[in-house]
Amino acid sequence: MIMPLNGITPNDDERDAIDLASKYGIEYRIIQLNNIEDSFKSQIYQEHMNNLEESKIAQGNLIARIRMSVLYFHANLSNRIVVGTGDKSELMLGYFTKYGDGGVDISPIADLYKTQIRILAKELGISDKIINKKSGPRLWKDHDAEDELHMTYDELDPILYLYNNNLIKEELLTETQKNILQNIKTRNIKFSHKSKMPEICTFD
Numbered sequence: 001m002i003m004p005l006n007g008i009t010p011n012d013d014e015r016d017a018i019d020l021a022s023k024y025g026i027e028y029r030i031i032q033l034n035n036i037e038d039s040f041k042s043q044i045y046q047e048h049m050n051n052l053e054e055s056k057i058a059q060g061n062l063i064a065r066i067r068m069s070v071l072y073f074h075a076n077l078s079n080r081i082v083v084g085t086g087d088k089s090e091l092m093l094g095y096f097t098k099y100g101d102g103g104v105d106i107s108p109i110a111d112l113y114k115t116q117i118r119i120l121a122k123e124l125g126i127s128d129k130i131i132n133k134k135s136g137p138r139l140w141k142d143h144d145a146e147d148e149l150h151m152t153y154d155e156l157d158p159i160l161y162l163y164n165n166n167l168i169k170e171e172l173l174t175e176t177q178k179n180i181l182q183n184i185k186t187r188n189i190k191f192s193h194k195s196k197m198p199e200i201c202t203f204d
Helices: 011-023 034-043 052-078 088-093 114-123 145-149 153-164 175-190
Strands: none
Touching: 034 052, 088 114, 088 153, 088 175, 114 153, 145 153, 153 175
């Protein structure tokens, strides 16, 4: 499923997706999401949505959840499953939308860091144009993951690996690496709810 949003999805993204699907003989369908998004927003409109900055996250998460709904609709129609594209870097940072791109049936690359996926893509013969493309959820115009995270994946992944394997020695880290580590810890606390099942209220 290729789900562009006019005004948000770069034209190159749509073309690259079509080229990749064609190269590997993958069935694809293009569904423009603008009308679906506009219909949602017209029904749930709130005054604060006049302020783009205040509502950017809410609107972006809405787009991610619309994508998830479209994917599951077509998966149900054809008796298929929804395959996630999340990687280990994103999961450890909580960098995904709850019940959006985090809502999947299987996550085949979730045990690989972002930088490892680029290496794997190279081995699989994926074009350099796609491999070198800036990572971004495309939830708003010019949405860039590294800009939003304030760090590059080349900087981030080594620290994530050390942190995940309890190998961190803070006295050996540079100031930049210490800042990255603190960012990781902060995000772990703030977004831990995304990786947990909902709490159940128990009654004795």
